[in-house]
Amino acid sequence: MLNYLSLNTSVAFLNLLAQYNKMNTTYFAEIILPLSLDGTFTYHLSETDLQQIKIGQRVSVPFGTQKLYTGIVHSIHQNKPELYKTKAIHAFLDDEPLVTQTQINFWEWIANYYVCSLGDVFRNAFPSALKLESQTFVRLINPNYETIEELNDYEFLVFEALKLREIISVEEAALIVDDKSAIPTLKLLIDKGIIRLDEKLSEKYTPKIDNYVRLHPDLKGNEQQFMEVLNQLSKAPKQREALLQLITLETQLQDKLLKVADFVKQGATNAVIKSLAEKGAVEIYQNQTSRVENEEKDITEISQLTLKQTEAFNQIKEEFKTKSTVLLHGVTSSGKTEIYLKLIEQVIAKRNKVLYLLPEISVTTQIVHRIKKHFGDKVGVYHSKFNQNERVELWQKTLNGDFDIIIGPRTALFLPFDNLGLVIVDEEHESSYKQMDIKPFFHARDMAMLLGGMMNAKTLLGSATPSAESYYNAKNGKYGYIELNERFGQIKLPEINLIDLKKAQKEKEITEDISHTLRDEIFEQLNHKKQVILFQNRRGYAPIMECKSCGHTPECPNCDVSLTYHKFSNQLKCHYCGYAQAKPLRCVSCGSHELNTKGIGTEQIEQQIQTIFPEAKVRRMDVDAMRGKFAYEKLIEDFENKEIDILIGTQMITKGFDFGNVNFVGVIRADSLLNFPDFRAHEKAFQLLTQVAGRAGRRDEQGKVLIQSFQPEHQILQNVTTYSYAPTMKDILYERKEFLYPPYSRLIKLRFKHKNKERLDKTAEQLVILLKSNFDARCLLGPEAPSIGRINNLYITDVMIKIRPNQSPQKVKDLIRAKINQLHTIAAFRSVRIDVDVDPV
DNA sequence: AGCACGCCGACT
DNA sequence: GTCGGCGTGCTC
Numbered sequence: 001m002l003n004y005l006s007l008n009t010s011v012a013f014l015n016l017l018a019q020y021n022k023m024n025t026t027y028f029a030e031i032i033l034p035l036s037l038d039g040t041f042t043y044h045l046s047e048t049d050l051q052q053i054k055i056g057q058r059v060s061v062p063f064g065t066q067k068l069y070t071g072i073v074h075s076i077h078q079n080k081p082e083l084y085k086t087k088a089i090h091a092f093l094d095d096e097p098l099v100t101q102t103q104i105n106f107w108e109w110i111a112n113y114y115v116c117s118l119g120d121v122f123r124n125a126f127p128s129a130l131k132l133e134s135q136t137f138v139r140l141i142n143p144n145y146e147t148i149e150e151l152n153d154y155e156f157l158v159f160e161a162l163k164l165r166e167i168i169s170v171e172e173a174a175l176i177v178d179d180k181s182a183i184p185t186l187k188l189l190i191d192k193g194i195i196r197l198d199e200k201l202s203e204k205y206t207p208k209i210d211n212y213v214r215l216h217p218d219l220k221g222n223e224q225q226f227m228e229v230l231n232q233l234s235k236a237p238k239q240r241e242a243l244l245q246l247i248t249l250e251t252q253l254q255d256k257l258l259k260v261a262d263f264v265k266q267g268a269t270n271a272v273i274k275s276l277a278e279k280g281a282v283e284i285y286q287n288q289t290s291r292v293e294n295e296e297k298d299i300t301e302i303s304q305l306t307l308k309q310t311e312a313f314n315q316i317k318e319e320f321k322t323k324s325t326v327l328l329h330g331v332t333s334s335g336k337t338e339i340y341l342k343l344i345e346q347v348i349a350k351r352n353k354v355l356y357l358l359p360e361i362s363v364t365t366q367i368v369h370r371i372k373k374h375f376g377d378k379v380g381v382y383h384s385k386f387n388q389n390e391r392v393e394l395w396q397k398t399l400n401g402d403f404d405i406i407i408g409p410r411t412a413l414f415l416p417f418d419n420l421g422l423v424i425v426d427e428e429h430e431s432s433y434k435q436m437d438i439k440p441f442f443h444a445r446d447m448a449m450l451l452g453g454m455m456n457a458k459t460l461l462g463s464a465t466p467s468a469e470s471y472y473n474a475k476n477g478k479y480g481y482i483e484l485n486e487r488f489g490q491i492k493l494p495e496i497n498l499i500d501l502k503k504a505q506k507e508k509e510i511t512e513d514i515s516h517t518l519r520d521e522i523f524e525q526l527n528h529k530k531q532v533i534l535f536q537n538r539r540g541y542a543p544i545m546e547c548k549s550c551g552h553t554p555e556c557p558n559c560d561v562s563l564t565y566h567k568f569s570n571q572l573k574c575h576y577c578g579y580a581q582a583k584p585l586r587c588v589s590c591g592s593h594e595l596n597t598k599g600i601g602t603e604q605i606e607q608q609i610q611t612i613f614p615e616a617k618v619r620r621m622d623v624d625a626m627r628g629k630f631a632y633e634k635l636i637e638d639f640e641n642k643e644i645d646i647l648i649g650t651q652m653i654t655k656g657f658d659f660g661n662v663n664f665v666g667v668i669r670a671d672s673l674l675n676f677p678d679f680r681a682h683e684k685a686f687q688l689l690t691q692v693a694g695r696a697g698r699r700d701e702q703g704k705v706l707i708q709s710f711q712p713e714h715q716i717l718q719n720v721t722t723y724s725y726a727p728t729m730k731d732i733l734y735e736r737k738e739f740l741y742p743p744y745s746r747l748i749k750l751r752f753k754h755k756n757k758e759r760l761d762k763t764a765e766q767l768v769i770l771l772k773s774n775f776d777a778r779c780l781l782g783p784e785a786p787s788i789g790r791i792n793n794l795y796i797t798d799v800m801i802k803i804r805p806n807q808s809p810q811k812v813k814d815l816i817r818a819k820i821n822q823l824h825t826i827a828a829f830r831s832v833r834i835d836v837d838v839d840p841v
Numbered sequence: 842a843g844c845a846c847g848c849c850g851a852c853t
Numbered sequence: 854g855t856c857g858g859c860g861t862g863c864t865c
Contacts, residue, residue, distance in 0.1 A: 063843090
């Protein structure tokens with residue numbers, strides 16, 4: 001009895017213990033979701049989940065009332081959350097992780113540094129084709145519903161459709177009825193218990209499948225059978241010929257596969273190939289085609305470095321022994337690329353990977369071509385014009401370790417590579433490295449150094465005009481510093497001269513905006529069959545349109561800017577929100593027909609130049625002319641083939657655009673660059689003009705540059721003509737120190753946006769009040785509306801915070817986070833959007 | 842960031 | 854009278 005009892009209790013006890021253990025061994029996963037919400041989200045794991053879950057794996061999870069989101073497994077733990085009930089993971093989307101642990105660490109670092117959520121980083125860093133969103137489907141659950149007379153026409157239509165196909169998507173349902181009544185109709189059907197809504201995930205990425213052709217496997221290495229087939233074809237000469245051609249092609253291609261389409265291009269016809277296939281001579285099969293395959297076939301040796309280059313190369317290597325970052329300051333055409341190539345070669349020889357960052361536009365140009373030429377299919381190129389499918393393939397290939405080198409703009413930083421040995425940031429001064437439109441507002445140059453540090457890689461910053469920050473860091477010994485101040489082949493730097501526009505106007509030495517000196521020079525160049533580049537940093541025809549009689553200027557209805565006149569499309573456009581209207585025939589204010597334009601854009605220069613040089617082939621290069629995926633490549637090709645005599649461009653032409661046949665560059669008006677209300681204006685103007693000048697005389701002879709300006713005496717312009725980089729920087733750094741700007745402080749810009757101006761200003765003022773006690777007056781500026789105070793119907797105001805060198809940036813950021821949260825506890829302030837921009841440019 | 846719930850203007 | 858506008862609150 002006692003035994004029985006004790007046995008019984010022990011069984012009960014064991015059950016209890018098992019249950020207890022089970023409870024205690026409940027596991028949870030932290031999931032990163034693509035939401036702008038702080039932190040990760042906790043889901044509980046079943047035992048089977050636990051078997052297959054891996055950090056970095058893609059999962060789908062329910063979030064909110066019904067939606068499924070794609071998330072990434074961040075971590076696994078046993079801490080049961082007390083404040084809310086966890087849900088289960090819906091599904092594992094892949095067997096293996098698509099994100100590495102290093103990437104997760106990197107994302108967290110970025111979220112912390114740039115004061116945004118981990119979800120913001122994930123959303124931006126991960127290809128969107130891999131972020132599945134659930135689609136809502138309608139499912140029939142009561143096919144036997146009988147009281148049909150109670151259904152309205154729309155309900156009946158959906159019911160009938162579902163009887164044929166059990167499941168339809170909400171979109172299909174909307175097609176059956178009309179768009180507007182779809183949701184109400186479905187609601188009624190749900191209420192009647194006839195249908196149910198289901199969420200389904202669909203993969204957005206689709207592999208590209210092509211038809212390929214090869215010699216039939218049965219004939220391969222079987223000479224006798226092959227001869228038989230060939231003899232059978234004696235009466236079909238075309239087929240015989242094609243078969244023999246295929247053999248030749250296959251030998252040439254070695255292991256590469258031959259697409260049917262490519263075979264057709266080589267002379268075979270589809271009909272012939274089909275007949276051959278029917279006779280068993282060839283085989284047509286399907287295979288996945290890579291969208292990111294390299295075309296490059298002949299790999300060439302890297303050319304020998306010159307003495308100067310070798311010297312620089314050795315210095316870089318020496319500096320890398322003690323410093324993780326080196327700044328290579330080399331004038332345009334000094335041959336920085338060759339040095340990069342040599343370094344890359346050495347790094348990949350050690351089985352390390354290289355990340356090569358370029359400003360956006362340069363990714364499509366010659367540099368990429370040159371790198372591919374040396375490293376062939378080991379080069380992965382990322383570009384923002386890639387479509388979603390191409391991005392996915394690049395991601396997967398990178399994850400597989402298929403590439404030794406990844407080249408790309410700032411987003412390439414997020415590809416899943418490992419084992420980096422070297423990061424190159426070319427044109428490091430370029431402001432396009434800073435992401436400004438979507439969160440995270442990161443600076444790719446800075447994050448490249450960080451990522452390099454995480455993987456023990458070295459970072460090489462390259463520029464002809466280094467940023468003030470990098471120059472400062474180099475001069476202070478934080479980075480290694482190597483100068484390369486001689487052009488390749490010892491060609492002299494272009495001679496830069498200034499043209500005084502005031503004087504030219506007074507002496508009538510000018511036609512519209514082209515001074516006669518500039519005109520004569522262009523004429524001279526064209527006579528020598530040279531191509532000319534003209535720089536005007538404004539697109540459109542004229543930035544302002546003005547009524548001659550009343551002075552009215554058409555403005556954007558959504559933004560606080562005047563509309564730019566585009567003659568080509570005969571429209572007035574807003575460059576901030578995209579608003580466009582037809583050019584009005586008369587002034588909307590007074591009805592006058594006399595409308596004037598003020599200021600000049602590329603379109604107007606194009607027209608003026610074409611008038612002066614009616615025979616010349618004039619082209620324009622700005623975002624308006626560069627629409628479409630291959631517009632840029634096409635233009636480069638045309639320029640190379642000398643189908644363009646004069647190219648007029650915005651700052652686009654300063655990036656990766658080097659051609660041997662250009663000996664002269666003209667700047668139409670430098671003034672707009674100099675008078676920018678920004679503490680970086682002088683730095684940017686010097687860099688831009690120097691870069692523009694660098695386009696001239698790159699190969700055989702010394703180039704010439706003419707800069708037109710109303711203030712030729714301006715110190716920056718004077719310094720540009722004499723290539724006085726160091727003195728310019730000295731002045732700039734002196735001012736920065738005086739006014740406590742970077743690199744002598746760190747900036748955080750808080751940008752407030754709201755459609756109601758009063759509420760906006762009140763909120764910004766309130767946050768300043770909350771922050772006031774923690775900063776001295778010099779370090780907390782604003783709120784102040786930026787020069788364009790309203791974009792897309794949202795009013796904007798900025799608060800600037802300067803962090804002194806002795807302050808902890810982390811503590812300041814924590815403070816900002818806390819104060820914004822505090823502000824948001826009050827409902828009235830909550831609707832104002834606050835963007836935190838760390839290290840604004 | 843989505844998405845649902847809830848309260849006020851312009852329409853059949 | 855409704856439809857639908859977007860303000861507000863919540864999501865593991």
